[in-house]
Amino acid sequence: MVLIGKNLIAAEPVDAADGTYTAGGALAQFEEASSALVDGAVDAAARAFDAYRQLPAETRAAFLDGIATTLEGDDDLVEAAHVETALPKPRLVGERARTVNQVRMFATLVREGSWVDARIDRALPQRTPLPRPDIRRLLIPIGPVAVFGASNFPLAFSVAGGDTASALAAGCPVVVKAHPAHPATSEIAARAIIAAADVSGIPSGVFSLLHSTRNDIAHALVRHPQLQAVGFTGSLRAGRALFDAAASRPEPIPVYAEMGSVNPVFVLPGALEERAGSIAQGLKDSVTLGVGQFCTNPGLTIGIGDERFAAFVHELDALFHAAAPGTMLTPAICRSYEAGVLRLGGIEGVSMTRSSATDQASQESQALPSMLATDAAVFLRHREVGQEVFGPSTVVVRCGSRDELYDVARELEGQLTATIHGTSADLQEYAPLISILEKRAGRVVVNGFPTGVEVCPSMQHGGPYPATTDSRSTSVGTAAITRFARPVAYQSFPQMLLPLELQDANPRGIWRLVDGELTKDGW
C-alpha cells in the first residue's frame, strides 16, 4: 500500500506546509491543508463546473460506473479501513459492496434521466386575456459541493459515499474533507475517483480531497463564496457548527447534515405476549451491531411497564449482561461512550446493567454494551435521557399508561427512525402512536429494527432536527440527488438552445409533465 499523504487538488498531490497528522494504525503522515489549498480546491471545482454539468448524461454515468469498478477491486481500501477504524474486514467488505452498489444506482439514475423533473407548458398563443408563453423547467446542478464524511462508515458515508455519489450524479464538482480518523482510506477512495475521472475524460477540478484536523479549515471550506452546498454525516455539534457557518454567509447555502439520533423502539403489550424473547434478542443484536456505532442504533426502548414488560426487560438485562465487548472506532469515541453511559446511569431513578465481560474491557477502545432503565417520569424530567449516547447502549423507559407512552413519544426529539413492535390488535389500539411518530421521524418501522438502511428509491434517511439540519432531504437512496440541484425555467426558448431533456422530441426518452400530464411522448 503506497500512500501519498498529500492533499489532492484537482487530481494532483499538492504540497502543504501546515504540519501533518496521523490516524489509528499510523499508515502514513498526512499533510494538513492550508486555507490556500481550500481556495485552490473550490476554485478548481468552480472552473470545472460548466464543463462537467454539460457533459452527456452517459459520460457522467460511465464516470460513476468507473468509480464503482475501481472501488470494487481495491483490497487496499478494505485493508486501510480495517487498520484505521478497527472495524472487522467482513463488515468492511460488505460496506464496500454497499458503496459500490450505491454509486452504480446513481449511474443508473443518471442514465435513465427522469430525475430532472422536466415540466413543459406549451405556448397558448390564442389564450385570452393574455397568450401563454412556452415555459419549460428542469433541475440543474447547484454548483460545487463540500462533503464531510463520517467516521463510522469509512466507505459508505465517506469519500466515495452517498453524498459524493449523489452530488457527482447531479452534475456537481465535489471537494471532500477527509475524516481525520481514516485519512489513508480516504486517500485510496479519492484515488479511485480520480482514476475513474481520468478514464472518462472528466475535468480534473471535479474532485479534490482535503486533509485537515482543524475546524477553521472546515469552516473556510463551507464559507468559500463559490461553494453552493454541503453534505455532512457526523455529530450534532460538528453538524450544527457547519450549518451555522453556512447560514451566516453573505449568501447562505444549504447544509445537509445527518447527525444521528436515538431511534426509539416501542414495544407494545401484544407483541411481548407473542414473542418477547425474539424481540429482546433482536433488540440486543441491533443495539450492539457494529459496536453500536450506527446512526440508526436503537438507543431508546419504550413500553407499558406491566408484568410482561418487566419480564422482557429482565430477559434483555440478561442478554446485555452476557454481551461481548467490542472495539470502537477510536479511543476518544470509546471514552465519550463510557462517559455518556455513566452520566445517564448516575441520574436518580436510572438503573444500569453492563456487560460482565470485564477482562477485555480494560483494553483501550473496548466498549461494554449497556442497558439503562428508568420510568417515564424520569425521562420526561431529564431531557438528556432522550439524547444520543453514541455506542452500544439503550435506555429502557417504562410508561405507566398508554397516555404516558404517548407523552414520551411526543417529547422525542427529531429522529432518523422510530420503530413499533406490535400485533395487529396493538397497532389498532395504539393508532395515535403512528401519527405522533411520523411527525418526529423520517422512517417508521413496524416489527423490525432500524439498523440496516436499504439503498433504494423509497428510502428516507433523514428526519426532523436534530436528526438532520434539513428534514426535507435524505442522504440515502435515489432522492438524495435532488439535494444538489435547483430548478430553472426556460421561457420561449428556441429548440436548439434547450437542454435535451426539454426538447420537443424528448430525445432522452424521460418522463415529463407536459401540459399537466405525465408522459414519455415527444412531438
Added chain:
Amino acid sequence: MVLIGKNLIAAEPVDAADGTYTAGGALAQFEEASSALVDGAVDAAARAFDAYRQLPAETRAAFLDGIATTLEGDDDLVEAAHVETALPKPRLVGERARTVNQVRMFATLVREGSWVDARIDRALPQRTPLPRPDIRRLLIPIGPVAVFGASNFPLAFSVAGGDTASALAAGCPVVVKAHPAHPATSEIAARAIIAAADVSGIPSGVFSLLHSTRNDIAHALVRHPQLQAVGFTGSLRAGRALFDAAASRPEPIPVYAEMGSVNPVFVLPGALEERAGSIAQGLKDSVTLGVGQFCTNPGLTIGIGDERFAAFVHELDALFHAAAPGTMLTPAICRSYEAGVLRLGGIEGVSMTRSSATDQASQESQALPSMLATDAAVFLRHREVGQEVFGPSTVVVRCGSRDELYDVARELEGQLTATIHGTSADLQEYAPLISILEKRAGRVVVNGFPTGVEVCPSMQHGGPYPATTDSRSTSVGTAAITRFARPVAYQSFPQMLLPLELQDANPRGIWRLVDGELTKDGW
C-alpha cells in the same frame, strides 16, 4: 364594508391591548398583536395539524375551491385593496382572478394527488445476503407555516396568495402576518378563508391572521417552537432578518423568502438591427408596468455599446422622458425609490433621464420613471449599480466587447429572471451567455420580458440568493407545494395502516414509482 380590526385567532376575533395602527385610506384601526396572540395562533395551528392533515384529499380540495369562490365574488376585497395600495381597480380585478385561479390550481393538484411523490419498493424476502423489507415513502405536510405577504401584490402574494394556498394544499395550518400596508384587504381575504373553512368543516386552528407593525412580533412568530416553515415575499432586509431568526433557532426551520431582483435584460446586436424600436417600447412598458413595483421588474439593460445600441438607448431615453408618473404603494416606498435613483444617478459615470411630467410628480407617492446609463467599467466597480431599486427605473449598461458583457453577466447577483433579446445568429454567437445566466437566475427568458409570471407547473419563481433564501424552491406554480412537505418512509407496514397513497391497490389512482418504475397500476 364592515371591518373588525382585530387579530383573528383560529377563526375568532380576539382582543389585544398593545395599541392600534392604520394604513393608507385609514379604513379602520387594527389592533397590534401581542406575543401572547402569536403563541395562541401557532398553538392553535399545532393542535389542528393532525386533524387537518388526515382529512381526505377531497375535503382539502373543496376547502381550497371554497376559498376561491368566496374571493371571486368579494368586491370589498378589490375596493379595500384599491384604497389601501393605490393600485388601479382593473389591475386588482385581474390580480384577484390570478389569485382565484392559483387557489383552484392547488385544489386540482390535491385532488389529482401525485404531488406526494409516492415510492414503493416491495419486499424481496429471497434476496441474498439479506432480504429486502417492504419500504414505501411519500411526502407529508411539514407542520404549521407562517406567511408574510408582500405590499406590491395585496392579493396574489398576500393573505390568500400562493404561499398560503400551497401550504394549505400541502396539509399545513397557516398563520398569516398581515402586511401593515393593507390590513383591511388582509382581513377581508382572511374572512374568506375562515368562511370557506367553516363550510368545509376544517378545524378552526388551520388559519389565523395577525396584525402587527412590529419586528419583534414577526420574530416571535418565526421563532415559535411549533412553527415549521416560513413563506415570505418582500425586501431583502426583512427577508434576511427572518431567515437569520429561523436559522438561529434551537431547531432551525426553512424560510422561503422571495426578495426580488434586478432582472437583467441583455439586448444583443442582431435583435437591435431587426427591431430596436419594439424592444425599446416593450422594455419601457415592462419597467413602468405597475409603476415598476414587480419583483420581476427589469432594472438592468445590458448591451454591446455600438452605434445600434446608442440609437436604441436614445430611443429608450425618449420613451422614459415622455413616460407618465405613477402612484406607488406608499409614500415611504416612493421616497425610497427616489433616494435610490438619485443615489445611482450621483455615481460618477452614470447619466440619468427622468420623466419630464413634473406637474403630477409633486404629489406624494408619485414616482417618475427613470433611465440611468453607464458603462461596464462603472458597473463592475460599483456593486450597488447592480442592486435593486424598487420602482420604475432601469440602468443601461454599455459593454465594450462580448467578453466584457460576459464579465457583467458573471458579476450579477442571484436573480429571479434573466432575459436575452437576440436573433438566432445572436444566440449562437453569444451561446456562453445562456450558460452564465442559468447559473445566476431561476428563469431565463428569450425575446420576451420578465414581468408576467405564469402560474403553471413549469414556472420557476425563485433564484439564487439574494433573489431568494432558497434557490431550490419556487413561490409560484404547482412545485411550490413541496416547500411545505417532507418525506417519510414506512417500513414493513400492514396495508391498513399505510396512507391511502401507498396502499397496494392504489385507491387514489396516483402516479407512483413502484420497484423503480413509474406507474398508476395497483395490485
